[in-house]
Amino acid sequence: MRELQHLNKYFLKYKSQLFIGIIITIVARLFLLYTPRYVKQIFVIIENFSANIITKEVFRSQLTEAILYIVGAAIIGGVLTFFMRQYIINVSRYIEFDLKNEVYQQYQKLSLNFYKKNRTGDLMNRITEDVSRVRMYAGPAIMYSINTITLFIIVIIYMMKASPKLTLYTIVPLPILSIIIYKLSKEIHKRSTIVQEYLSKLSTFTQESFSGISVIKAYGIEPQTSANFKDLADGSKEKQISLARVQAWFFPTMILLIGVSNLLVIYIGGMQYINGEIESIGTIAEFIIYVNMLTWPVATVGWVTSIVQQAEASQKRINEFLKFEPEIKNPTDIPSKINGNITFKNVSFTYDDTNIQALNNLSFHIKEGETLAILGKTGSGKSTILDLIGRLYDIDEGSILIDDTEINLVNLENLRDSIGYVPQDAFLFSDSIKNNIKFGKQDATDEEVIEAAKNAQVHKNIIAFNNGYDTKLGERGITLSGGQKQRVSIARAIIKSPKILLFDDCLSAVDTETEEKILNNLTKLTKGKTSIIVSHRVSSAKNADKIIVLDNGKIVQEGTHDTLINIDGYYKHLYLKQLSETF
Numbered sequence: 001m002r003e004l005q006h007l008n009k010y011f012l013k014y015k016s017q018l019f020i021g022i023i024i025t026i027v028a029r030l031f032l033l034y035t036p037r038y039v040k041q042i043f044v045i046i047e048n049f050s051a052n053i054i055t056k057e058v059f060r061s062q063l064t065e066a067i068l069y070i071v072g073a074a075i076i077g078g079v080l081t082f083f084m085r086q087y088i089i090n091v092s093r094y095i096e097f098d099l100k101n102e103v104y105q106q107y108q109k110l111s112l113n114f115y116k117k118n119r120t121g122d123l124m125n126r127i128t129e130d131v132s133r134v135r136m137y138a139g140p141a142i143m144y145s146i147n148t149i150t151l152f153i154i155v156i157i158y159m160m161k162a163s164p165k166l167t168l169y170t171i172v173p174l175p176i177l178s179i180i181i182y183k184l185s186k187e188i189h190k191r192s193t194i195v196q197e198y199l200s201k202l203s204t205f206t207q208e209s210f211s212g213i214s215v216i217k218a219y220g221i222e223p224q225t226s227a228n229f230k231d232l233a234d235g236s237k238e239k240q241i242s243l244a245r246v247q248a249w250f251f252p253t254m255i256l257l258i259g260v261s262n263l264l265v266i267y268i269g270g271m272q273y274i275n276g277e278i279e280s281i282g283t284i285a286e287f288i289i290y291v292n293m294l295t296w297p298v299a300t301v302g303w304v305t306s307i308v309q310q311a312e313a314s315q316k317r318i319n320e321f322l323k324f325e326p327e328i329k330n331p332t333d334i335p336s337k338i339n340g341n342i343t344f345k346n347v348s349f350t351y352d353d354t355n356i357q358a359l360n361n362l363s364f365h366i367k368e369g370e371t372l373a374i375l376g377k378t379g380s381g382k383s384t385i386l387d388l389i390g391r392l393y394d395i396d397e398g399s400i401l402i403d404d405t406e407i408n409l410v411n412l413e414n415l416r417d418s419i420g421y422v423p424q425d426a427f428l429f430s431d432s433i434k435n436n437i438k439f440g441k442q443d444a445t446d447e448e449v450i451e452a453a454k455n456a457q458v459h460k461n462i463i464a465f466n467n468g469y470d471t472k473l474g475e476r477g478i479t480l481s482g483g484q485k486q487r488v489s490i491a492r493a494i495i496k497s498p499k500i501l502l503f504d505d506c507l508s509a510v511d512t513e514t515e516e517k518i519l520n521n522l523t524k525l526t527k528g529k530t531s532i533i534v535s536h537r538v539s540s541a542k543n544a545d546k547i548i549v550l551d552n553g554k555i556v557q558e559g560t561h562d563t564l565i566n567i568d569g570y571y572k573h574l575y576l577k578q579l580s581e582t583f
């Protein structure tokens with residue numbers, strides 16, 4: 001139960017609802033207990049009438065009174081049971097909501113490295129299935145426990161008062177029932193976890209095949225994919241059947257044990273009646289109802305134990321992630337003003353998951369308002385430089401200065417706020433084009449969105465769609481071409497009008513003519529802003545104030561376009577090659 005202590009703060013938060021829920025549960029049970037007592041009373045009335053102890057009128061009025069009590073108590077008990085669920089189950093839903101938010105907030109804080117080390121499926125499971133299991137503890141487990149305890153105490157007192165001997169005999173099978181249900185619940189849980197794993201394998205497989213449907217069709221591998229699906233579906237079916245087999249034991253076991261208890265009541269009770277140890281046959285009827293009333297709560301003892309064990313295991317998994325300290329933290333709450341001077345001093349960086357050294361003793365400086373172009377072969381470390389400026393990773397050696405302050409001392413929110421980043425793989429959300437652009441500036445007006453799209457040379461494409469800027473992207477929406485995606489992604493960055501703009505090879509999918517137009521617009525838009533353009537094309541780099549060429553994480557050439565085209569090396573070679581391609 002140590003892990004579940006994490007939920008105590010939520011129980012405290014909802015203490016009044018929980019308290020009311022508990023009181024209602026207790027009172028509801030008290031009302032439901034009227035039934036067996038008045039059933040017994042009815043038997044006594046019938047016995048008295050049969051023995052001519054009471055007149056027909058008295059018999060009628062006593063009988064009506066007892067029936068009215070039973071009906072009244074059942075109605076009040078029923079209404080209270082409704083409110084009991086309303087209070088306690090609702091609290092569990094609130095706790096589920098709070099916990100999901102807590103986990104999500106934590107996910108957002110964690111650094112990229114965390115996401116590399118943990119699979120997406122695992123992250124999803126902890127926020128969905130594990131939280132659901134914990135909810136079962138916060139709601140149903142608590143509700144049924146109070147229910148069981150209350151009923152047990154009151155019913156046993158009533159039963160002992162009526163006949164201690166009968167009580168002992170009839171409650172003997174109950175612990176056996178509890179143990180069997182506990183074992184069954186554990187087995188059901190074990191098997192349903194396997195079923196769940198199969199289902200998620202099946203849905204991942206299906207999702208992937210739908211996403212890659214064009215590749216599947218192009219390679220004509222539909223039969224193979226269908227066979228793989230059939231294998232997985234077969235496995236899933238087998239596991240479902242094995243689960244159903246155990247589940248099928250649940251109710252027969254309960255019915256059998258209730259039956260045994262009922263038989264014991266009738267047999268022992270009957271003997272006692274014959275021997276005159278109990279005064280009315282009504283006591284047997286009363287006991288039969290008590291035993292039936294106790295069966296379900298007793299069964300839930302086993303069920304609740306298994307719920308608590310599952311919740312404990314799930315909360316442990318959740319706590320593991322909640323305890324994770326983000327590697328990259330905001331060092332200060334004091335705002336940092338960012339002008340856009342960037343200095344790399346002998347920076348070395350190795351990705352700790354792959355052990356690949358991406359940057360090796362790298363130094364350069366860009367003044368506020370300048371443009372730097374970075375070129376180099378693939379894997380030479382260009383994107384890594386941009387990631388380090390956004391402080392997505394912390395460096396191992398050297399220092400990165402933002403306006404003369406070490407990057408890890410700059411207010412992280414201000415730093416990222418002052419950066420407009422266009423990644424290599426433009427990522428667009430399944431939302432309208434307008435909202436995808438407004439992602440860069442939530443309160444942007446429609447005019448600003450259009451202006452940004454025009455500057456990114458994508459406005460004409462957008463208005464050609466039937467729904468224009470309201471066109472939905474992604475699943476069930478339209479698919480943009482690679483170049484259109486890149487340009488929407490550029491519009492998203494420029495609408496933000498940040499101090500620092502980072503373009504990671506984001507014009508690779510547009511033709512050279514559009515590239516030229518976008519670059520011209522960017523020259524105007526980036527006035528006074530620091531820009532870094534990563535590219536494989538000289539055309540994107542030639543107007544930059546400074547160009548650096550990387551190889552294996554090191555700067556191998558540095559200068560302006562005019563100087564570099566006159567020096568033998570990568571840049572001149574690339575320039576001549578791309579020049580010849582244009583003719």
Ligand SMILES: Nc1ncnc2c1ncn2[C@@H]1O[C@H](COP(=O)(O)OP(=O)(O)OP(=O)(O)O)[C@@H](O)[C@H]1O
Pocket residue numbers: 351353354356357358376377378379380381382383384385424505
């Ligand atoms: N997230 C990562 N985790 C581990 N290693 C990485 C990661 N990103 C890049 N690397 C490795 O670091 C090196 C530099 O990668 P980087 O993406 O910075 O190169 P790049 O010059 O931008 O390449 P490209 O032109 O192909 O985009 C590569 O060897 C790459 O495999």
